[in-house]
Amino acid sequence: MTVAGYLAVDSGGSGLRVAVGVPGRAPSAQRETREPVRTGARGIDPADLMTRLVPLARELAARAGVDELGTAVIGAAGFATLGDALRAELPGALARELGVARAALAADAVTAYAGALGTRPGAVLAGGTGLIAIGTDLTAWRRADGWGHLLGDCGSGAWIGRAGLEAALRAHDGRDGGSGPLLRCAEERFGPVRGLPGLVYPRTDRPAVLASFAPLVAECAAHDPVAADILRAAARHMADSAAAVCPADGRPEVALTGGLSRMGDALMVPLREELARRLPHARQVLPEGDPLHGAVRIATELAAGRLTLPGEPAMLHVVAATVRDRTKPDGYRSPAPSPNRRAR
Amino acid sequence: MTVAGYLAVDSGGSGLRVAVGVPGRAPSAQRETREPVRTGARGIDPADLMTRLVPLARELAARAGVDELGTAVIGAAGFATLGDALRAELPGALARELGVARAALAADAVTAYAGALGTRPGAVLAGGTGLIAIGTDLTAWRRADGWGHLLGDCGSGAWIGRAGLEAALRAHDGRDGGSGPLLRCAEERFGPVRGLPGLVYPRTDRPAVLASFAPLVAECAAHDPVAADILRAAARHMADSAAAVCPADGRPEVALTGGLSRMGDALMVPLREELARRLPHARQVLPEGDPLHGAVRIATELAAGRLTLPGEPAMLHVVAATVRDRTKPDGYRSPAPSPNRRAR
Secondary structure (H helix, E strand, O other): OOOEEEEEEEEEOOEEEEEEEOOOOOOOEEEEOOOOOOEEOOEEOHHHHHHHHHHHHHHHHHHHOOOEEEEEEEEEOOHHHHOHHHHHHHHHHHHHHHOOOEEEEEEHHHHHHHHHHOOOOEEEEEEOOOEEEEEEOOOOEEEEEOOOOOOOOOOOHHHHHHHHHHHHHHHHHOOOOOOHHHHHHHHHHHOOHHHHHHHHOOOOOHHHHHHOOHHHHHHHOOOOHHHHHHHHHHHHHHHHHHHHHOOOOOOOEEEEEOHHHHOOHHHHHHHHHHHHHHOOOOEEOOOOOOHHHHHHHHHHHHHOOOOOOOOEOOOEEEEEOOOOOOOOOOOOOOOOOOOOOOOO | OOOEEEEEEEEEOOEEEEEEEOOOOOOOEEEEOOOOOOEEOOEEOHHHHHHHHHHHHHHHHHHHOOOEEEEEEEEEOOHHHHOHHHHHHHHHHHHHHHOOOEEEEEEHHHHHHHHHHOOOOEEEEEEOOOEEEEEEOOOOEEEEEOOOOOOOOOOOHHHHHHHHHHHHHHHHHOOOOOOHHHHHHHHHHHOOHHHHHHHHOOOOOHHHHHHOOHHHHHHHOOOOHHHHHHHHHHHHHHHHHHHHHOOOOOOOEEEEEOHHHHOOHHHHHHHHHHHHHHOOOOEEOOOOOOHHHHHHHHHHHHHOOOOOOOOEOOOEEEEEOOOOOOOOOOOOOOOOOOOOOOOO
16 A cells, blocks of 8 residues: 655754654654855745755655655745745646645644644744744635844744843943843843944844844843843734734734743743733634644645635646656756635 | 145045045045945055045046146045054055055044044034044044944934934834824835834935934924924934034034035024033034045145144054055055154
């Protein structure tokens, strides 16, 4: 008897996470790589993704005792804006190289959602260095924020860290709104603050540098009202985003996922209060799992033909990945996509 | 009879402005270049500055009928943190190449101060894309903010523009704190907002891109309370910085200089109110002139041996630029600097 399995992928800024298993069960084999998929002029590069993915998928399938990867779900950071080439080429390539029959390509926000809440209606705050809110009533997706550290990501790790450093420098200058404790923390972490611009501006990972200060803001909050105010403001911003995407009716669930959920009570207590105030009809829950778990959840539903999350080209792109002609290596065509329809 | 003159320079991000004249009088000849002085591993490059400056200075001296450039004042953006090589080499080079006997090297904030208030005690807000406050009681300099668009520059053009774009995106997302008028302005200026991250993040002049939206925030403020609140908050931040550097006693003057002063009443009315509230003992004045005028003011005082602005290595570095040995081209030595002392 052939064992039919799934391939679940979470492609993010720090690399690929890949899992193989049998629908309805947790992954039997899992691995991750340390290098992110290349982004070029055409957006996320499908050939580069396949080059990294294929050997891993084959190895994991063998380890898991899976004969056929019938279903594949690929969640990718940047998919909404940089996913055109993936949508055009990945389903065909997955069919050709790995024999995939059904594929779903998803924004990482969607896999984060499915990882946290499965296929139930609600809102998920995905917060780490950045912050995006995603919600659904199971007929459409709504997104809020996720605009990056200069235009938004309000309440994110970069936002909290930046606000903490501003308060440190206000204390240094003798301006109002400064915090001596945050100034001491900043000097312990980064050295004399006169050197701070030189440590931040030349870097290409400026948001990550800012976010690296966020845990110290949380540590200070117990005894420093300025730090506590920063976290309270972050919680308000996060609740603004959750409220913009959460279904207005019924009993939706709301969850926080990502690195920000490890900031401790200094952020979690005001966040719970702000969410209760803004979304009294919603139930605050802990996330079931992470984005890779979300890809597994989607794969299981897709394999069973009962995926109830809404399809949308930029968010969750579901296709039957068929190979037109196995005899001509160059004759493969991407299957006709079925955007904006639920895959059932 | 020899006509002894001065050389005044304002070196900034958009190029060099150079003036030659006779002490006590406005410049007789003036020119500007469109290319900024190069900054390298050693900071602002003194050789590059001299290469650009010397032919201009000679041409202007000839035009102005000045036989001897006895006094030179060079105000340079970045001098406080990137001025080591200038301090070490420029006085000698000015003596050698242009016969300069007395030189002052200054941070652009100091020339902005002298341009606005001359040598009287007070506080100057220098605001454009960025924002720094500088003040003196004539015994020491105080600075506040000027930390750049991620760590501070609170109330600057970049700060106002960034806040305006955040409010536009809040409206787009349906988050609290959004402004429909600012969203319409942002789409007129930048196109559909989904493309905004792609227009901002890849640029190296991100602060200038953000600041380009500030005048539109000011335009909206007449009929949009969100835009008006942004400018009120900017005015509060500016007053925070002015209050941190303004002398606490006497009757200091306070002025705003730079591009931000052209934002109109939408910013100026709340700024005047905030300054009056925070610094009731200070007199709000219009600036006399710009940073090049400030360099001319300092040159005139220096030539007369009565410069009363405080010397400080990172702010206003005054030296007697002497040439040790005119017969040996390689034997020139920089004169011994006399930092931290007033030049009298």
